[in-house]
Amino acid sequence: MNIRYSLIAASAVLAISPVAFAEESAQAAQDCAALVQQYEQAAATSTAEQIGKAKAARDEGEKLCADGKSAEGAAKLKDAISQIAPSQQPSS
DSSP: OHHHHHHHHHHHHHHHHHHHHHHHHHHHHHHHHHHHHHHHHHHTTSOHHHHHHHHHHHHHHHHHHHTTOHHHHHHHHHHHHHHHOTTSOOOO
């Protein structure tokens, strides 16, 4: 009996895993989009020098997000935001 319950529990976990992964991926994509928008808002009030320094990090972050590497992309976007608005903390 214990083996049967173990198999049922394992099957349930395997069935739920793809759904959880899909939700996590969707959230990461939303985080990337929100950070790009936050960068654009901060860039609107930044100097050309600040934007020049941060643009490479922003571009790399967007590319990583587009390639499905959302965590790395979000980190780069946060770095870009901190370069143009050091006192502003990224919200995501």
